[in-house]
Amino acid sequence: MPILEKIVISDFRNIGFQELVFSPNINCISGNNGEGKTNLLDAIYYLSMSKSAFSSSDRYNFRYGTDSFSIGGTYRMQNGLESRFSAEVKSSGEKRFRRDDKPYPKISDHIGVLPVVMVSPADISLVSESGEERRRFVNSVLSQMDREYLYSLQQYNRLLSQRNAMLKSMNFSRDLLEVLDSRMEKAARPVYEARKKFAEDIAPAVTQYYNVLSSGKENVGIGYKSDLQNAGLEEVFMRHYDRDCALKYTTSGIQRDDFVFTMDGYPIRRCGSQGQQKSFLVSLKFAQYEIMKRSYGFAPMLLLDDVFDKLDMTRISNLLSMVAGNEFGQIFITDSNKVRLSGIVDSITSDRAYFETSAGNFKKL
Numbered sequence: 001m002p003i004l005e006k007i008v009i010s011d012f013r014n015i016g017f018q019e020l021v022f023s024p025n026i027n028c029i030s031g032n033n034g035e036g037k038t039n040l041l042d043a044i045y046y047l048s049m050s051k052s053a054f055s056s057s058d059r060y061n062f063r064y065g066t067d068s069f070s071i072g073g074t075y076r077m078q079n080g081l082e083s084r085f086s087a088e089v090k091s092s093g094e095k096r097f098r099r100d101d102k103p104y105p106k107i108s109d110h111i112g113v114l115p116v117v118m119v120s121p122a123d124i125s126l127v128s129e130s131g132e133e134r135r136r137f138v139n140s141v142l143s144q145m146d147r148e149y150l151y152s153l154q155q156y157n158r159l160l161s162q163r164n165a166m167l168k169s170m171n172f173s174r175d176l177l178e179v180l181d182s183r184m185e186k187a188a189r190p191v192y193e194a195r196k197k198f199a200e201d202i203a204p205a206v207t208q209y210y211n212v213l214s215s216g217k218e219n220v221g222i223g224y225k226s227d228l229q230n231a232g233l234e235e236v237f238m239r240h241y242d243r244d245c246a247l248k249y250t251t252s253g254i255q256r257d258d259f260v261f262t263m264d265g266y267p268i269r270r271c272g273s274q275g276q277q278k279s280f281l282v283s284l285k286f287a288q289y290e291i292m293k294r295s296y297g298f299a300p301m302l303l304l305d306d307v308f309d310k311l312d313m314t315r316i317s318n319l320l321s322m323v324a325g326n327e328f329g330q331i332f333i334t335d336s337n338k339v340r341l342s343g344i345v346d347s348i349t350s351d352r353a354y355f356e357t358s359a360g361n362f363k364k365l
Contacts, residue, residue: 001298001329002083002114003076004044010070011063012046013039014360021364023353024076026331028345030338031357037334040355040362041118041303044332047073047085048116048301049140050097050107058089067091075114078298085114108154112144115292115300119285119307126284127269127277131258138259141288142194145295149194156187160255168248178234185233188254192228195257198291199224205287206280213279213315220268220280223260227252279315282307289328299329308335308344316344 003024009015014036029037038054045053052061062069072086088096097104104110125133143150163180166172203222210220227236233253237244240252261268261280268280292300308316335341338356345352354365 001078001296002301003330004073004301005076005082006074007044007047008070008072009040009043011066012043012069012071013061013063015039015043016063016360018360018362020355020362022330022332023351024330025351026333026345026349027353027355028341029332029334029355029357029362030336030341033336036357036360036362037336038120038305039360040357041120041305041332041334043071044073044301045116045118045303047071047087048114049144050087050095050110053118053120054122058095059091061089062091085110108150111150112147115144115296116303117285117289117292117300118303118305119282120303120305121309123281123285124277126281127261127272131256134259134261135255135257138195138198141292142198144300145292146194148190152187152190156184156191156254159184159187160250160253164249167244167250170245170248181234181237184237184253188228188233191254192226192257195226195254196224199259201291202284202287205290206283209283209286209290210280213283214276218263218276219265220283221262221265222284223262224257225260226254226257228254275315278309301329302331304331304333306334306336308337308340 004022005024006019006021009018011017018040020040029040031037042053046061052058055061068088068090070086070088072084075083075085077083084098084100086096086098086101088094088098095107097107097110099110099113126137139153143153159180163177163184166177166180199222206222207220210218227233231239236252237250243251261284263272263276263280268277272280289300289302333341333345338354342354355362356365357363
């Protein structure tokens with residue numbers, strides 16, 4: 001499994017310049033809220049996924065007053081050799097990723113090389129927000145494990161943009177639209193099949209982890225909704241042709257897929273308490289971790305940002321027993337309570353490193 005040995009960060013969010021060396025096992029970052037703990041984890045995530053875990057636009061990642069940022073990491077790869085990865089982003093929109101000083105032909109070629117799972121308070125959007133957030137989550141998981149999925153999704157989105165442009169212009173022939181619909185069908189099918197399988201695979205794993213966290217007090221589930229469940233995409237498009245022409249955009253297709261999270265048969269966002277929702281989301285991310293580990297044959301990196309927030313001590317104890325009882329890889333944990341964090345981690349392992357941050361400056365303890 002890839003192990004992050006050292007990271008160098010320049011002008012990323014509130015981090016001016018930092019060079020940090022990490023433990024291959026557990027790394028603990030403490031500090032008050034707003035000091036930079038999450039930004040460090042996001043820099044690590046960025047180096048894996050070529051984007052922030054929180055911001056859809058890079059303009060929010062530049063340190064105030066700067067017009068570029070860079071992140072570099074030295075990893076011990078699964079073959080035992082070292083590799084260097086770097087990201088350089090400028091406000092002009094230029095974005096470069098390199099491995100061992102060689103630029104990737106396409107940034108998407110980097111996705112999946114450094115598998116990562118991040119758990120953070122921002123995950124609540126998966127419950128409270130629209131299906132777009134849940135699709136983004138599933139896309140981030142499947143894109144790391146399946147290059148065909150990533151390629152098909154990118155192709156579908158390009159064709160969808162063309163189709164919407166045609167509908168908006170209203171200057172097209174029905175025959176030309178049907179040709180485009182046929183191409184979109186071929187791109188949509190592998191995306192639909194992968195999402196369907198993912199929902200089927202992750203549901204029992206989520207149930208298993210949730211039972212450990214909550215002592216089996218509630219029954220949780222995951223369902224998948226798609227327009228392709230009962231018909232092919234071309235048939236779906238044909239059915240909604242008049243509506244698409246009237247509204248001037250594509251109203252059906254896999255871009256409208258959703259994943260339904262339930263507790264005791266009801267939507268969890270309506271019947272779940274904050275603690276129950278948090279437990280469900282942690283279980284969802286740990287289930288993601290399990291599926292990715294199974295797919296890769298090794299453990300991905302695990303980033304735990306303020307996971308102890310809104311969890312009682314029983315659930316925290318159960319969560320840590322999961323971490324200690326499984327073959328986890330390198331882990332990064334943040335918490336504002338340094339005493340609580342050290343007390344928890346010291347009971348798990350002696351192979352750990354502690355860092356404290358203030359105003360974007362990190363000190364190894």
